Ligand SMILES: Nc1ncnc2c1ncn2[C@@H]1O[C@H](COP(=O)(O)OP(=O)(O)OP(=O)(O)O)[C@@H](O)[C@H]1O
């Protein structure tokens with residue numbers, strides 16, 4: 001067996017050019033597959049974390065009726081007790097409470113429907129990163145009365161700048177229409193432009209009295225110390241209110257994640273299938289070229305199982321070298337662009353409305369590399385069978401014939 | 404004692420087709436242990452066909468082949484491969500050696516297939532390389548050796564398994580006259596000193612002259628069988 005391994009290994013290098021070309025094509029195939037996947041996966045991850053960081057957080061609690069019709073009267077039941085409980089839970093990094101109203105933002109330029117979030121700026125800062133996304137102005141600190149921060153996209157539509165006045169219209173808890181002026185203190189821009197268009201932030205302390213909901217909350221948002229702890233925390237919360245995790249709040253994010261990994265395997269499967277044809281072709285050539293030599297081996301008493309194994313080993317060596325190089329190249333480039341990012345601003349306009357950044361940071365779970373290596377080797381093993389079987393059909397008498 | 408005995412061998416290629424060839428038409432032959440026999444005859448007379456059948460590389464259409472009293476015609480393929488490994492040495496006209504192994508490894512390869520111990524292999528390979536006069540080439544690969552040297556290594560390889568006889572189909576066809584006579588010297592020496600049985604085919608009159616027994620084939624039949632008196 002040792003000799004067989006040695007012979008197979010040396011046979012791989014008999015035709016250096018040909019072997020190198022096969023190896024190079026497999027390396028490129030693996031690399032391009034993994035790299036594209038890492039881009040998609042990176043974008044997806046970025047999208048996910050931006051949704052979580054600027055908007056969703058990991059868990060939200062609402063009155064069970066609230067999510068259906070956004071009735072301002074459906075505030076969280078027993079919020080004080082609930083908050084005390086959450087305070088003592090493990091894996092909770094931060095939480096905050098909010099009022100959430102549907103309303104209208106108006107200026108001379110027009111009226112636009114918005115979601116008005118009444119927040120506690122200090123607590124909010126620990127849960128979401130809106131405070132870090134300001135491109136102009138400050139974060140609900142400076143102005144004493146009725147400050148508001150709005151997204152850049154909305155600011156442009158409303159034609160407002162920092163310090164401009166915006167009128168918010170909404171209904172109070174008795175369904176009376178309230179119309180109040182706010183002054184723009186800051187303008188934010190996240191990578192999700194539709195979020196920027198639809199959400200405005202004001203202070204809870206300003207909003208609550210206007211709608212007669214002081215001490216009441218529509219929403220509690222919780223950030224866990226890790227996304228993987230979401231379920232653990234979720235299970236600790238005992239309440240009659242509805243408790244939803246990020247993937248329940250925004251199911252398409254969860255699907256995207258799952259669809260992504262299925263897609264990776266299908267995509268790689270197709271690439272590997274194409275590569276398999278190349279491998280079969282090369283190895284068939286190698287076998288037919290060595291007809292006489294293989295005939296000689298059979299003649300002098302090398303049994304068919306050994307000849308078969310030899311050809312399989314040659315194929316596997318090729319595939320193994322290629323898989324190793326391909327995966328190393330992928331790890332290296334994915335790691336590099338994972339740190340430095342790839343600038344896609346030329347084509348990024350469309351991406352932003354999907355909640356993806358213009359700079360993509362490649363990323364691929366380590367298990368994926370292992371899986372792809374194993375997939376490559378299994379495909380190679382299957383591809384190896386065809387040339388190896390061809391070798392078995394050769395006739396030992398072939399070797400005796402003159403050239 | 405007969406190491407090879409054939410009875411009424413016939414071989415037809417492409418039987419029943421338009422290009423049917425009757426290569427052997429009833430060949431009966433016995434080879435004794437220790438013979439140094441040449442099979443001669445014009446091209447197409449059936450020399451290779453006969454050697455292939457005797458060596459178990461091909462099957463006849465009828466007749467029998469006994470190697471040391473063992474019938475090899477009925478053997479299954481894998482059985483036959485193992486039989487060849489243990490009993491018959493082969494030297495071909497070309498493509499004798501494994502290109503990726505050096506001389507020493509090529510000679511030892513057969514013994515590895517026979518599962519011999521490393522020590523036994525090393526000893527035997529060394530003495531075989533000595534007897535074909537190529538100790539100095541032990542670590543060269545085939546493409547670094549001359550055609551004559553390659554054929555001598557092939558003889559050493561054929562002997563490594565301690566076969567009952569060595570079959571050589573035109574072993575000198577690709578060699579110049581110097582290499583041819585060197586190779587024959589070695590074969591003759593091994594025959595005389597160690598009693599190795601050689602059966603080889605050839606076209607070359609110089610090779611025929613050195614054979615101890617000459618079997619002449621023509622059109623698939625033995626037309627002459629002469630043993631020289633020594
Ligand atoms: N595989 C084959 N298929 C069809 N015909 C064959 C095959 N091998 C040999 N023959 C034919 O059988 C006959 C005997 O061939 P063989 O090779 O035994 O002759 P030979 O005496 O060895 O000739 P040479 O001196 O040229 O090597 C020839 O007519 C040849 O064409």
Ligand SMILES: [Mg+2]
Pocket residue numbers: 450451452572
């Ligand atoms: Mg011939």
